[in-house]
Structure formats: C-alpha cells, structure tokens
Amino acid sequence: MINPVYQTVIVGGGFTGLFTALHLAHTYYPRSIILIDKNERFCFKPLLYEYFSGQMESFQVVPRFSNLLKGSGIIFVQDTVQSIDLQNQQVKLASKNTYQYSNLVLALGSVTSYLGVEGAKENALPFWTQQDAIAIERHLRDCLQRAVKIADPQQRQQLLTVAVVGGGPSGVEMVATLADFLPHWYSALGGNSQEIRVVLLNHSQEILNGDLNNPLRSIAESELQQRAVPIEMLMEAEVTSVRPNAVEYKRDERIETLPTATTIWTAGTATHPLIKDLAIPQAHRDKRNRIQVTKTLQLPDFPEVFVGGDCAAVEDMTLPPTAQVAYQQGATIAHNLKAITIGEELKPVKVNIRGTLLKLGLEDAAANLFNTFELMGKPAHLIRQATYLTLLPTPIHNFKATKEWLNEEIFQQHFGNQNVGKKVAQAVELVSAGVVGVLVARKLLKMLGDDEQN
Template sequence: MNSPVYQTVIVGGGFTGLFTALHLAHGHYPRSVILIDKDERFCFKPLLYEYFDGEMDTFQVVPRFSELLKGSGVIFVQDTVQSIDLDQKAIKLTSGNSYNYSNLVLALGSVTGYHQVEGAKENAFPFWTQEDAIALERHLRDCLQRAVQTEDLEQRRKLLRVVVVGGGASGVEMAATLADFLPHWYTALGGNQNEIRVILLNHGKQILNGDINDPLSEIAERELKKRTVPIEILTEAKATAVRPNTIEYKRNQQIETLATHTTIWTAGTSTHPLIKDLAISKEHRDHSDRLLVTPTMQLLDFPEVFAGGDCTVVQDNLLPPTAQVAYQQGANIASNLKALALEKDLKPAKINIRGTLLKLGINDAAANLFNVFEVAGESAHLIRQAAYLTLLPTPIHDFKATSEWVDEKIFHQHLDPQDVGKKVVQAVELVGAGVLGILAARKLLKMLGDEE
C-alpha cells in the first residue's frame, strides 16, 4: 500500500514516539501522521514494576494505543518494521505494506543488551515489556508453588533463590520489588518467607555507579536491606554464563556459581537492530551505534528525519536515557515538525532534568529532586507516584489512573474496620499528600514549559 507523500511517519511508540504523535495532534499539525509499533499497547516502563506486582492495573501501565490516540487523527498501524530506506524515504513492513514519508521520526528506543554473556539471552528473564512482566510473574509463581510442595531441601533452595543481574536502576528496582512481594506470595501459599533469597549481582564496586541515580546509591543500599527479605548485594561480580538452573560469575579472579531457577537480566541495553542497519556513517554515530542528531533533533545527513530517545545522542549534549528526556524530546520534535510545515524556524530542544525517582519496594522509594534535596521512604513513594501520574499520555488516562490510585489508597489500604477513625485520618493525610504532589508536579511541568 502506497500512501501520500506529504505525511509524517513515526516509527516506535515509546515515550518519544507517542508524545510526538500526541503533541502533533494537539498542535493542529497540518499533515497526516502515522504511528507504527509492533505492539498493541504502549508500555509506561517506569511503572512496569507496579504492573508486575499487581499494584497498578493494565489500563494504567500498558494502555492500548487505540485508546490513547482515539479522536487524535493519528493513524495507528500495528506492524513490525522490516527496513527503512532513508534515500527513498520509504518504510517497509513485515506484512508487505510500505509507507513513504515527507518526514520521519525515529523513536525505536533500545533493546535488552546481553553483552555476549553465554546463555544469557536463552536462560535469563528480561524485563522490558508487558510480555516480559507476565512471563516472569508466571514463572515465579510456579517456582513458589513447586517449592511449597517439595520435601527436597536443595531443590527448594534453588526454586526460592532469585538472582538479579545488574546494579543499575532497573536491577535495584526489580530486586526491591521481589524482596517485598515474593514473601507475600509465598506466605499466602503456606511457605516460610525466610527461605526466600534475593541476590543482586553487580559488576561494579557500588550499585547505581555512573547512573543518573548515582546520588541515591547510599539511600538505595540502605533501603534494600530493609525489605521484607533483606537483599544480598554481590559487588565486583561479573556474570560470565547463565544456564537453565545456575548462573556463573567472576569475582576476585575466581569463577563462582549460584544454583537458581530464576535469573533476571537488567544489565544494560543495546542499540535497536533497525538503527544499526540504517545507512548512516560511523562518523555520525557514537561508540554504541546510536545516531548523532542536531540540537533540533534532526539527523545530520537527512534533515527531514527526526530522532529521539534511547536510539540517539544529541551533539555536544550527553543526556541520560530516561523517560523524562524522551517525552520532552517528543514535544520538541512535534514543535519542530509543525514549524517545518509552516516554514518557520526550528528550535533546539531544551531538556530539563528534574531529578530522579527510584522504586525501592512497597510504599518505599528514593527521590533526588532537581539535585537540590533527597527524600526517602513513603514520602518519596508519594512523590514518585504523583510525578509519574502527571506524565500519563492523555488527560483522560491521567484522570482514570489517578482516581484508581486514590481509591486504592483510601478504600483498600487504609480502612481497617477495627480502627476506622485512625485509618481515615491516615488516608486523608496520605491522599492529601498525593494530590498536593500531583498539583506540584503539574505546576513544575507548566513552569518548565512542558504542558501546552
């Protein structure tokens, strides 16, 4: 199927791609917009842990693109991109369909990086998509069920030992989530929660080292030890092989082995294969094959092509691969596409890094706000929830998710029939703090010029 030439095609429905599409729709962009993604649903990755452990629902974390784009005028195509021809301005899909474009937005993000570790791709669980979360939950529940039924002590230890590889933000958040929820799940089956072990395998000397969350490393390490099951952190331990029931790692120049039925891989990312295959010279890429773009988010050799998010590096401006960067880049790309269509000057992206937010278990988090002050515990949890709720892609989705969250906090978590008065006061205080957090986050967004 050949489409009209005067249209913008967005490849990838992550934060950059979706927010570009939504901003174009809200900004009355004069050209047609097509968004292509292989999945039916958008994945709000910072909240994928809450989806995994049941704290938040499907519509809150992985809503359908059709719902988010309803009434926007953006055409959503669920398909996989087979190839991108920058010279011919053509996108070919695995279905056999193809699209030509006048402008293209590359927003493919990144993929799980296994760094050539033997068996990692085949035997470790990634945690990147809704499907990953579902697969991991099913596997873990099966392990717990088998553990509670076996009399074999060694077999039970393997089933109840979980190893998380990677001490960056993803690994820390995953380990903290597991250390609070696995005991809850296992106790419900009649098991002894003290038998569960959660091990965080970190290549470096310190967790979060070199990460945007680096300032929170001491807080994070302290909070990880406070979980329902204290997390065991193995530093300077480099994974060398992942097998079906073991993981090997090198530490102090020796190879050691941990017997486990569950290895979770959070040890970095790689550039998307489609980005690697683009006819872009090495001089216009970084050492990881990501694309160099101008401050206006355009490719150096193809100014009609914009790119943002994890697959790009802005010239002379190193930015962390986070959601807050990606969605702000999406807003800028949309603004520049509209300016281009109206023959106006393009503007460089101005990215405001507001700090970092780190989930550290049930009702626990750490926050570094504007690199000015740090917050930990339930207060940080409320700030994190409020901040992410303000970033949900559409006002309707934002309202529905917020109302669900407030309902959960009031009616399901805090109203104890035996102590109603005290719990009502706590609920009012909690929800009040959450609402104030949401309002404050909205105010900050408006001050920074991110909301239209």
C-alpha cells in the same frame, strides 16, 4: 527521488514516538500522522514494576494504542518495520506494505543486550515489556508452587532463590519489588517466607554507578535491607554464564556458582537493529552505534528525518535514557515538525532534568526533587506514583488511572478495620502526601511545558 506524499511517519510507539504524535495532534498539525509499532499496547515502563507486582492494572500501565489515540486523528499501524530507505523516503513493513513520508521520526528506543554472556539470552528473563512481566510472574509462581511441595532443602532453596543481574536503576527497583512481594506470595501458599532469597549481582563496586540516580545510592542501599527479606548484594561480580539452574560469576579472580531457578537480566542495552542498519556513515554515529543528530534532533544528511530517545546521540549533549528526556524530546520534535509546515524557525532541544525517582519496594521509594531536596519512604512513593500518573499520555487516561490509584492507594488500603482516630490521622497524612505528590507532579509538568515554549 520519489516525491513523498505529505505525511509524517513515526516509527516506534515509546515515550518519544507517542508524545511526538500526541503533541502534533494537539497543535492541529496539517499533515497526516502515522504511528507504527509492533505492539498493540503502549508500555509505561517506569510503572511496569507496579503492573508486575499487581499494584496497578493493565489499563494504567500498558494501555492499548487504540484507546490512547481515539479521536486524535492519528493513524495507528500495528506492524513490524523491516527496513527504512532514507534515499527514497520509504518505510517498509513485514506485511509488505510501504509508507512514503515527507517527514520521518525515528523513536525506536533500545533493546536488551546480553553482553556476550554465555547462556544469558537463552536462560535469563528480560524485563522490558508487558510480555516480559507476564512471563516472569508466571515463572516465579510456578517456582513457588513447586518449592512448597519439595522436602529436600537444597532443591527448595534453588527454587526460592532469584538472581537479578545488573545494579543500575532497573536492577535496584526489581530486587526491591521482588523482596517485598515474593515472601507474601510464598506465605499464602503455606511456605516459610524467610526462605525467599533475592540476590543482586553487580559488575561494579557499587549500585547505581555512573547513573542519574547515583545521589540516591546511600538511601537505596539502606532501604534494600529493610524489605520483607533483606537483599543480598554481590558487588564486583562479573557474570560469566547463565544456566537453567545456576548463575556463574567471577569474583576475586575465582569462578563461583549461585544455584537458582530464576535469573532476571537488567544489565545492558544495545542500539536497535533498525538503527544499526540505516545507511548512515560511521562518522555520524557514536561509540554505541547510536545516530548523531543536530540540536534540532535532525539527521545531518537527511533533515526531513528526526530522531529522539535512546537511539539518538544529540550534538554536544549527554542525556540519560529516561522518560522525562523522551517527553521533552518528543515535544521539541513536534514543535519543529509544525514549524516546517508554517515556515517558522526550528528550535534546538532543551532538556532539563528535574530530579529522579527510584522505586525501593511496594510502598517505598526515594526521590531527588529538582536537585534540591531528597525524600524517602511513603511520601516519596506517593510522589513517584503521582508524578508518573500525571505524565500518562492522554487526559482521559490520566484521569481514569489517577482516580483508580487514589481510590486504591489512599482510601481502600487505609480505611480497613482500624479505629476512627487512627483512620482520620492516617487519612490526613496520606492524603496530604498524595496532594504534595500531585502538586509536585504538576510543577514538573509546568516546568516541562515552559521549556517547550522556550
């Protein structure tokens, strides 16, 4: 075996990878930290809907790694990993560069799965990255601009119909967002906003089936019908084919066709190809081909390698693929890496689910806080925004993003041409809700921080 230099290499700059690196940097970790990601920017995925709809700016949702890591001492390498050699402790990049490691963190997340549906990969639009959000926005604007000029009602309706495949949280948040802002876009072009049609196709009998957000299902079902245009929900609809101008699905033993110029895919995920290619026996993988790791998040046969996030199956634990899980796993990995260098005992990961937050429109959401009480509407929206903004990666970025959000969300939007009495009343109500959101967010972070110390 090659003697590695004393450096830690982190592959993947998502929640687990980035937070592992930042936690290490804040604890004066004595080894070099190298973070490798193919993208220039970190993507705060829970807020990607806000970026997509224009509610938030790129620096808030997709900040550059160079800005986030400035002054941290972390070395960021923008490159694509081609292979990982566990035996020789090497990471090989597309640029032909090779990095030796004393410790490796695998935080590659998952990738979009099209579930073998004919034409889905070629014709459906995924929603996973900043580039995906930009591509969908441009496509939708093009459809609306073409539709407003077409006299034929069938052709126009096809351009104004958006199909979203998948009734999990991503699909629900997507249709809610689309049904609120697409009518505004089309009205601004001179079109009839009520011609916008948003359709959710879901394979199971109900939305959020088996998901962490399932307790919010009844609220979500109600709120989806309160959007600028009501959302059509096709349950038990198995998509069989996606074409450029239609979606085919099987329902009640019949094949039906939905004419549409836009199909957005949120239906499935798969294990990252690099994780599939690792030289690890099948006995150490789960049924989804993820890597089975110990409670300290290490590979059983390669204890110098830590794995977290969507690509890890933790011993005796079933964890949802959420930001709060990734955050806590990143903190545990960082603690254990530091413990190795100073000869302390490693600790098992403890993940505490503090509730769920579900976006249900431009200024609407549902929240299940600490599994104790539920909120909906504007207060839940403010709590969701404040919680996620508080979780943004660095204090400087967090302060800047939060300041911009408070200015836009609370003051600019609600101090227009209203009379003074209404201004004061609405300001008190909104600022109170915003403060509650920040306090809840701080409580969440404190509880997460307490867990890190235990």
